[in-house]
Amino acid sequence: MARAEQVSVETESLIRRYQKGDELAIGALIRRYQNYVYRLCYLVMRNEQDAEDMTQETFVRAFQALPRYEIRVGISFEAWLYRIAVNRCRSRMRRKWYQVFPWPSPAPQIAADLETQPDRLVMQDERRSEILTAINSLGDKHRLVVILRYYAGFSNEEIAQSLRIPSGTVRSRLHTARQRLKALLAEPEETKRQQIVSNRVAP
Amino acid sequence: MTCDSASHLIDDLLGDQLSRREHQRLEEHLSACPHCTEVLHERLALERRMQQALTASVHQLQLAPDASRGLLQAVEASLQQPAWRSRALPVARVLAGALAAALLGLGLLLLSERVPVPSIGGQQTGHSPARQPALSVDQSSISFEPHDMVHGDRFTVTIPIESNLLQEIDTVRCDLEISGPTGQYRFALFMQGPLPARGLSIIHVTPELLARPSQDQYQLSPAQIFGLPGAYTFRVTVFSPVVASSQ
Numbered sequence: 001m002a003r004a005e006q007v008s009v010e011t012e013s014l015i016r017r018y019q020k021g022d023e024l025a026i027g028a029l030i031r032r033y034q035n036y037v038y039r040l041c042y043l044v045m046r047n048e049q050d051a052e053d054m055t056q057e058t059f060v061r062a063f064q065a066l067p068r069y070e071i072r073v074g075i076s077f078e079a080w081l082y083r084i085a086v087n088r089c090r091s092r093m094r095r096k097w098y099q100v101f102p103w104p105s106p107a108p109q110i111a112a113d114l115e116t117q118p119d120r121l122v123m124q125d126e127r128r129s130e131i132l133t134a135i136n137s138l139g140d141k142h143r144l145v146v147i148l149r150y151y152a153g154f155s156n157e158e159i160a161q162s163l164r165i166p167s168g169t170v171r172s173r174l175h176t177a178r179q180r181l182k183a184l185l186a187e188p189e190e191t192k193r194q195q196i197v198s199n200r201v202a203p
Numbered sequence: 204m205t206c207d208s209a210s211h212l213i214d215d216l217l218g219d220q221l222s223r224r225e226h227q228r229l230e231e232h233l234s235a236c237p238h239c240t241e242v243l244h245e246r247l248a249l250e251r252r253m254q255q256a257l258t259a260s261v262h263q264l265q266l267a268p269d270a271s272r273g274l275l276q277a278v279e280a281s282l283q284q285p286a287w288r289s290r291a292l293p294v295a296r297v298l299a300g301a302l303a304a305a306l307l308g309l310g311l312l313l314l315s316e317r318v319p320v321p322s323i324g325g326q327q328t329g330h331s332p333a334r335q336p337a338l339s340v341d342q343s344s345i346s347f348e349p350h351d352m353v354h355g356d357r358f359t360v361t362i363p364i365e366s367n368l369l370q371e372i373d374t375v376r377c378d379l380e381i382s383g384p385t386g387q388y389r390f391a392l393f394m395q396g397p398l399p400a401r402g403l404s405i406i407h408v409t410p411e412l413l414a415r416p417s418q419d420q421y422q423l424s425p426a427q428i429f430g431l432p433g434a435y436t437f438r439v440t441v442f443s444p445v446v447a448s449s450q
Contacts, residue, residue, distance in 0.1 A: 030274060038266045039262075043261060049407035050409075056270075064282070
């Protein structure tokens, strides 16, 4: 995703208005950035409900900190929001809020129903879907750096600062993630499926 | 420069971490090494594909209007907190915290002699009595939209669990039973906390959650559970807090 390297004039004006006490700037800033944050949260959390929750938490934190926010050249407002968002998501993920254990009692007719899935469920771009599946099959540590690098457009240094880990660790995680993705995308279909399941269970 | 060193520099190049001098050294190596040039092109191609896949997967995603309204309300409500909470001197905040902790400790000490250890079992279908330590789920508040599920639709089931226990707990078992045209399914949801001692906790059951592989590799997809159009009903049972090791 293309990310601005600095705060735009409109955003700067809204931030200054908010810092001077203009509460109308709150809604304007939220409308301007809510989908940026929501999309990142969705990629990290992988479901709409958690993404909505994390978007809310991100903006609550952001507006509490915004009076002390300093506009600087080279650091965009999006990057600042992304940093808050990713830390809110990590915090939620660390809580391991719930795990699900299905009880093995599916109805017998289910297998037959699966054969008649409608065509609209078939992805238009299988290759793209395959890459996304491979990224989602990574463990959280590696998946997060991949999202920040390739979606948010963060440099290794920015990822390190956001996740509060050494820059060398970022480099190593990205390297490992790339190797796994490369291997996964080159594997035959059956091996790939098994690998995805095993990665998810034991990241 | 060896190809191994060049590989590390390619990593740094892609991570915007290459100095001008290293950039120059890498360029010199690449101009004489077709293998590393090929490696660079492969990595650039993989990066481009990852960027495209990630961006395309969410570029049409938008926060729902009601969620957007909720977001604005939540931000405005958080900013209307008393000024002392956000601006008071650190010393004042520490003293206030210490006073609150002392009062809470005293309260717990007094309560611990009168209130039995929490023990919850069976199905709870309403709010528990105010003085009885319990976890409960209000069946009437379980929301499920749309009620008539069409194959492939997205959904979220929101389960509110109310607690008036004396201390926060690590794990709660909550059984979810889904009945519909495709049959009956039962899920054991182990919620790992901390679950707050008092107040409302919300569990959001989504297709992604139900499709998550279990420890024994048994996996159901939402398409399996909601494979036919029709009305589906949900029943939730909350059990006693359990320790994580009992899973």
